[in-house]
Amino acid sequence: MLKGLKKGALARSLWVYHVSASPCNNCDIEILDLLTPRFDVERFGLLLVGSPRHADVLLVTGVVNKKVLDRVLRVYAQTPKPCLVAAFGSCAISGDLFVDSYNFAGPLDKHIPVDVYIGGCPPKPEAMILGVVRAIEKLNKLKDL
Amino acid sequence: MNMSVGWVFFYLLVFPGFFFTSVVGLLYTWIDRKVTARIQFRVGPPLLQPFYDFFKLLGKDTFVPEGAPRSIFLGAPLVGLASVSVISTVLLVSNMFPQQAFAGDLIVVLYLFVFVPIILIIGASASSNPISALGASREMSLYLAYELPLLFALATIIVKSGGLLKIGDLLQWQWANHPFLYSASGAIAFVSAFLCMQAKLGFVPFDIAEAEQEIMGGTILEYSGPALAVLKLTKAMLYFTASIFLTVFFWGGFRSPRHGWYHILGWLKPVAIIVLIILIKNTNPRLRIDQALRFFWSIVLTLSIVGFILAAVGL
Numbered sequence: 001m002l003k004g005l006k007k008g009a010l011a012r013s014l015w016v017y018h019v020s021a022s023p024c025n026n027c028d029i030e031i032l033d034l035l036t037p038r039f040d041v042e043r044f045g046l047l048l049v050g051s052p053r054h055a056d057v058l059l060v061t062g063v064v065n066k067k068v069l070d071r072v073l074r075v076y077a078q079t080p081k082p083c084l085v086a087a088f089g090s091c092a093i094s095g096d097l098f099v100d101s102y103n104f105a106g107p108l109d110k111h112i113p114v115d116v117y118i119g120g121c122p123p124k125p126e127a128m129i130l131g132v133v134r135a136i137e138k139l140n141k142l143k144d145l
Numbered sequence: 146m147n148m149s150v151g152w153v154f155f156y157l158l159v160f161p162g163f164f165f166t167s168v169v170g171l172l173y174t175w176i177d178r179k180v181t182a183r184i185q186f187r188v189g190p191p192l193l194q195p196f197y198d199f200f201k202l203l204g205k206d207t208f209v210p211e212g213a214p215r216s217i218f219l220g221a222p223l224v225g226l227a228s229v230s231v232i233s234t235v236l237l238v239s240n241m242f243p244q245q246a247f248a249g250d251l252i253v254v255l256y257l258f259v260f261v262p263i264i265l266i267i268g269a270s271a272s273s274n275p276i277s278a279l280g281a282s283r284e285m286s287l288y289l290a291y292e293l294p295l296l297f298a299l300a301t302i303i304v305k306s307g308g309l310l311k312i313g314d315l316l317q318w319q320w321a322n323h324p325f326l327y328s329a330s331g332a333i334a335f336v337s338a339f340l341c342m343q344a345k346l347g348f349v350p351f352d353i354a355e356a357e358q359e360i361m362g363g364t365i366l367e368y369s370g371p372a373l374a375v376l377k378l379t380k381a382m383l384y385f386t387a388s389i390f391l392t393v394f395f396w397g398g399f400r401s402p403r404h405g406w407y408h409i410l411g412w413l414k415p416v417a418i419i420v421l422i423i424l425i426k427n428t429n430p431r432l433r434i435d436q437a438l439r440f441f442w443s444i445v446l447t448l449s450i451v452g453f454i455l456a457a458v459g460l
Contacts, residue, residue: 009198045194053368053373054362080205
């Protein structure tokens with residue numbers, strides 16, 4: 001029962017830390033759409049937090065390049081577990097048009113386990129909310145945390 | 146009158162103390178988030194959201210940063226939780242049984258209120274993070290800024306009541322005459338104490354020490370998991386405690402012997418106070434630390450001294 005409580009509470013209160021891994025800023029602007037009156041994800045308990053220590057979800061935007069990779073790994077290590085990782089936008093998922101670039105370090109899921117993929121360049125708010133739903137579904141399916 | 150040890154523990158841990166205050170405090174943070182959302186034309190989180198947040202944080206890992214003294218870093222939030230529980234117990238028990246107060250409980254409440262900024266400063270300084278240290282230094286400056294006006298505001302009501310130092314006596318004076326808020330000096334003291342409480346709670350425009358967008362949470366930056374849960378709970382309880390502090394000292398507490406149904410109406414007073422706090426929070430931008438210092442040391446301090454002088458001449 002205690003585990004159920006823990007899991008249920010986590011699924012209802014996901015705090016998001018936004019990791020900018022060399023993005024073009026378009027995804028970063030679009031994330032703020034979710035906090036507007038039209039979409040208002042605080043209804044589902046989501047909050048943007050300022051420190052990875054407080055986070056449950058790492059939202060990684062941008063092309064993970066060789067210089068920023070070390071920082072992303074360190075932020076992931078500094079986040080208290082259980083935590084989810086979301087690859088946000090085409091760049092974090094696949095590298096998009098920077099895939100042949102000399103400093104591209106590979107898609108995000110080559111380096112850290114990614115739980116949710118949110119596609120688009122930038123993703124639409126509806127796609128982001130679908131990502132939230134998928135993250136919650138994934139949490140509910142887990143046997144233990 | 147003497148209270149038995151069992152009752153003291155019951156008061157401290159269950160009814161007006163720890164358990165009751167934490168539940169009501171968490172509900173207060175819900176009111177805060179909901180009213181904020183409605184002001185911004187959003188829907189806002191569900192009623193149990195603060196409880197989900199709290200239990201979620203209990204289930205997460207706690208990091209102690211490298212180089213941080215473990216006992217101080219993790220002990221500071223617990224000291225804060227204990228002191229806020231005692232403040233709320235003392236305030237509410239003197240409200241229920243004004244005869245049972247001990248001499249000088251007003252001073253005890255004031256000293257325990259000081260613990261909250263102090264544990265934030267100690268915890269942040271112990272975390273060996275330079276940004277937390279910045280938050281700690283801001284918290285210290287802010288504390289120096291608002292403490293003097295707050296003391297003057299309390300001195301005002303003490304002078305007004307003719308030198309009473311017990312919370313119970315102050316309440317009975319208000320029940321016998323009128324709440325301090327309804328006199329010129331008391332109203333001025335209330336306004337300055339209210340602004341000081343806004344700063345003590347660390348709300349906008351005085352959330353300089355915590356400034357999420359600027360220094361990533363400042364004093365609470367390095368806390369995670371259960372330690373963060375305890376800190377958040379302390380802040381929620383402080384929210385409730387600050388509102389009953391203002392109600393008890395300036396607005397005649399929760400009940401009056403003259404009106405029977407004041408019991409119910411009285412509990413709406415602290416809610417009215419926090420709605421006012423939320424409105425100020427949502428309609429003002431954050432001040433810089435030097436602006437906050439100047440604001441408290443010039444405007445608010447002058448205001449509270451004027452209130453004190455008015456009380457001394459009997460208005």
